[in-house]
Amino acid sequence: MHPAGRYRLYSGLFAPTALKESLFKESDGLLQSIRQSCADKSKPLPDARLYGLNTCAKFIWRCGRDAGLQHHMPAILRSGFGLFQKDESKRVKRAALYLMLEVIKCNARCGSPLSAQEMEIDKHIGRLMEELKSFRTKMGPQAQGALYALFAGMIDLYDNHFSPQQLRDIASTIKTVMESSMSNLSKGFEPSLIEGVMKGLESLLHRHADAFFPADQPDHESRQRLYTFIEGTANYVQGSGGSLAPMKAAMSVLRRHAQLFRGQLLAELRAVPAYRNKRQEERLAAREAAKQANAGEAAAAAEGQPADWQLKRHTAGPQPDTDTQSNRQAGRRTRQCLNT
Structure with a gap:
């Protein structure tokens, strides 16, 4: 061994x-x-x-x-x-x-x-940043997710050892992964990568939100896209291969930064009554359709015919008289024989 x-x-x-x-x-x-x-x-x-x-x-x-x-x-x-x-x-x-x-x-x-x-934290931060910028696409999604998780731990413990440019570089790569994941959401995603991205996102938003939302730029659109990515990850379990880790990490981001996404959360809260009304209308329509189907079956049973026969009779329209057509064809054949 x-x-x-x-x-x-x-x-x-x-x-x-x-x-x-x-x-x-x-x-x-x-x-x-x-x-x-x-x-x-x-x-x-x-x-x-x-x-x-x-x-x-x-x-x-x-x-x-x-x-x-x-x-x-x-x-x-x-x-x-x-x-x-x-x-x-x-x-x-x-x-x-x-x-x-x-x-x-x-x-x-x-x-x-x-x-x-x-x-030797400063040395390790510098070396890891070089690896992130030079070999991010070559290290594979699992290693990349672990790198974001490591950056999250370092930011929580040694945030003053990161330069503003390094924080912006990390935020930029997270945005790149976010955009790529949103465009390929229907194809699924690597759970460890998204989990690491969420951990890095949570730490950056807690201590250095300006890396995502610069003060000199309007941040409504970027904040909405960021919220869409987090909320979509929290609700999309099928593409993660059954792993709940990305969903839990996304929920942790929303829980920790609810104030940052206050507008988006309030909009969803206001949409709840409309959603409930829509679902109620759908349930009533389904119930009415079931009643009509039951009434049709009862009427068919009273006439002694199966319900599907009654449905075909009412929906198929007038049917051709096959006996009349056969008689006409026989008459034509008889006349042809007499003429010859």
């Missing part, structure tokens, strides 16, 4: 401190082995790297605070970015980004977190 499989199977049997060294020791830990296997092109093991990264992320999520992991965090961030940048597997790229996200969340939960300088 591969070491990643053993770690996944027996992770509950190890003490956090012992397992920490097995996972993150810089000389021969699991994460270091994953980096080495990524560099060795003769042994492509994307599944093993994927399971190993997921194991590391799960350990950080469950035991990061109790395992004394802080002095490993800068190295884990560097390893995660290196795997995201160099690994050819899109699933491994996604797992590496989520590992980085768990690290910065775990650091924030610690009683005395490392500073942004110790975590």
Whole structure:
């Protein structure tokens, strides 16, 4: 069994401190082995790297605070970015980004977190922005969604380390994905991509709404399109392959930013009575049609004929007299014989 499989199977049997060294020791830990296997092109093991990264992320999520992991965090961030940048597997790229996200969340939960300088946040933001601008369309939808989720976590924790231009660039790419998703909504969408976009959107609107709605431009149309995208995602589950994550993320955006979309929400609220009246009219019409159908069946039963025969009799119009036509044809044949 591969070491990643053993770690996944027996992770509950190890003490956090012992397992920490097995996972993150810089000389021969699991994460270091994953980096080495990524560099060795003769042994492509994307599944093993994927399971190993997921194991590391799960350990950080469950035991990061109790395992004394802080002095490993800068190295884990560097390893995660290196795997995201160099690994050819899109699933491994996604797992590496989520590992980085768990690290910065775990650091924030610690009683005395490392500073942004110790975590090299500025360097990672710059490198991730370069990847976003240069290779966004090549990294695949799953990795792209994970990148937006990572940006959302960084904006929530280190928003003052983003420049205004970087925030506008993130908002611009989110708008691009939004427009593409709206035009192809009938064909479905990648759930992890839309979920990541929603998380990035929620964090940006909370702290830097001006990246979407510049103060010197009228924002009614752009706000309406943004609301249409969020509301459509919240209501469109069929195209997400059965995943509810995009819908939940969209509902979280609307719940957190209800004041921002107050006009759109009020318009929908005012439309509720009209919608109810329309549905009531449709129900009454269906009920009346059912009554007429039942009356027709009762009349047909009283005459001793099936209802479908009565319907055909009233709708098909006058029918030709087949006996008269046969007699005429026989008469023509008789006259022809007599003439010959």
